[in-house]
Amino acid sequence: MQIKQHNIVEKIKTNCNACRCRDCFVPRNDVGFLYFFTCLFISLFSASSFAQSPYNDNVYNAHIKSVEFYNTQKQASFPAIVLKSGEQVLLAFDDLRGGSRNYYYTIEHCDSKWNSSNIATAEYLQGFTDDRLTDYTYSSNTIQKYTHYELKLPNDNIAPKISGNYILKVYEDGDRSKMILTRKLYVVGNRVSIAADIATSNDVTLRQTNQKINFQVNYAGLQVQNPNSDIHVLLMQNGRTETSVWSNTPTNIRGSQLIYNDTYTNDFQGRNEFRHFDTRSLKLNSDRISHIYHDTAYTVVLLGDPLRNSANYLFQYDNNGSFFILNQDGSDPRRDGDYAHMYFSLAANKTDKEGTAYIVGKFNDYKIDERSKMDYEPIKGRFFTNLFLKQGVYDYEYVWVDHSTNKPDDITIEGTHFETENDYQLLVYYRPATARWDELVGYRLLNTVKK
Template identity: 30%
Template sequence: MIRRLSLLLSVILSMSHAMAVDTGNMVTPRFRSLQVTVDGNELAPPVITLNSDDKVTIAFDELAEDRSYLRYSLVHCDASWQPSGLVESEYLDGFNQADVEDYSFSRSTTVHYVHYSVTLPNQHMTMKFSGNYMMRVYSEDDPDVNLLQARFSVSESKVRINGEASSRTDTGSDNGNQQLSFTVDASGVDVKNMLSDLKVVVSRNGRTDDVVMLESPQRINGRIAYYEHLRNLIFPGGNEYRRFENTSVDFPTMGVESIDYEYPYYHVTLFRDAPRVGEQYRYDSTQYGRFKVREYNSDDSDVEADYMITHFILDMPELYDYDIYIDGDMTCRRFSPESMMRYDAESNSYRGALLLKQGAYNYQYLAVPKGGKRGVTSVIEGDCHPTVNEYLISVYYREPGARYDRLLGSTVIYSGY
């Protein structure tokens, strides 16, 4: 028990000292289970349409017995998720400070927490501009320190994006890669220069470490931009995400080897994982790294699901040139001390522990070269060309003389179908 608790404590403490200031999804150690959903859909990218009935909800937990007096505000960001530098009154109707008013206390759980949620737009603030937004949450006593950050986007839905992801790439076929090809029809927008004024951002499976930005298309024909035969649209296929469910404290569920209670936490040990490089591809229906909060016997899992220390074991020799991380929405897609696996020479395996709320989870292991910032799947998960990946394509436009990037439209393309 001491070894398990010391491992979790060490990664949480190191996380609090190493926290960097940026605009990515982020939670400080006492906050957990950050989810950004659109109209209750937990399995869709966080993009809403400007001046529509769409709603985006940011939900999270605070590990505490009593509520904190939290506030939130919005920052408009450019296509690269850096602050646009706009005055708040330019991009918002209303006041850019509001209290987090929607909260509930956990019930019948071993770990006490407060569940919060914010839905936008609301009576306090409405987004006037399209583009990227970062919501920051902070204490009313210390407004300069972000306790939590969450990303979402607001689209004008004025362009049509059509395309496909194929295993037939410009580097050959059946080589573990996938290539995107797509068109952007901007007939409904007065884009001054189709070759230079559009920015297209491609991300896959919610990852933030391997995002591709395209400054110009391969060619144009009238009001249609073609993005074809571009080497930076060739992606490693990766593999289907691994899955587990820790929905019960009474019996093991999917992917769980054992459950035991060691005060003050339940401990869930997953079945041991192994590298999949070289294995035959196996299709599995996954959610591209997302998670769904669920306690199998509850009608209100948001406040009745418990928190458990979940133990990951990856059987493989030590890699001296890479660090290994658990990737998924449950880690906010961060290569942090908390999500980093640590090698145990005695068992010849990598081990990690995360304090997670009961639910259904997707994850994968990414190998990050020492000193690098981009994870690769080829080292542990393997790259398979039939893998089903979710590619989010977002089209931005900055008008001549403008000070912000409009999001003209976005769409999702799936590979493997």
């Protein structure tokens, strides 16, 4: 008899009379219990071998490009939906290998720090434990051939039952060891109200560079015994994990209202507006484009980028780090948007002996790795790199990693100003002493300009 690993843990939990699922049937006897524990051992070993701790947004296959994940109400928005509201998120990506592949997906409930909640699938998932991704289309009239995949969640096959953090996993051939990508999903159960505002820093020395968040959480709908331990609030700037700050202790408590306005907490560097480029058309040079070459593949050379760490703020419109797949030369950028080799250069007034420059944005999940690392050209005194990107409008910035500290820092190259337009996400998590998982009970989006 063949023992199948696929979803065996869920099947064992559902059928306590040994492994009595539709894939295999073992009678309730000594042999059945032997198979039961064998299946359980295999499944637990497999899960521990390929689990992440904690989870993050990642792309594990270099052929996977242009990953988008957002609430369908607005393109490139923060991937948060209200539980059982009818809202959905859209996952979209390209596979540059072309053809069609057997991609599967699932979602897993996580705690507020993105570690697995380790609760039974039946407690947080409605429908199947996983499903096949069947919505795809082939590229047309493009030099670079690819297959475009899309998925909307929740759907009839997979939907969350409870609020909280969920990690979306996409993998090949139903084998979770062949992970393709992961994405963070925020499922909100609106059980608290949030009032917030953005002010200048209370620190006089930081008023020209920083933005301070003051907010209040009203938890009248919750049973809270200890607000300091039961409720935690995460603040993020432009949806970036590396900018996030936890507010675990309120400054004051007034009835069922938690007030967070301490003088020196939740004080963010405003940073600068993102740099951008526009490749909606590969026929004409647009803003920031120096040359477009049409050979066996498209090559786009951008104008050189200067250092921007001056004290003076210069406004320029940006999308707070996001990107949009667009194509003015075709009818549907999902399948007729082409790819191009994008060449970037940066005059950082530094050398590779001092540190390393990286280029980041939502298009590469702000990852500081070999794919975002820039090379140094000593003759011209510039850092440079090229990225293979799909047509569209992109925001990006440069991050400096000094050899002496080995810490990523975007202020050194980009500068920081209190006038910078930014989005802030406030996420309220609730976990009383007797609970086994973290609930996401509130979400609020703030903008420094839109009041």
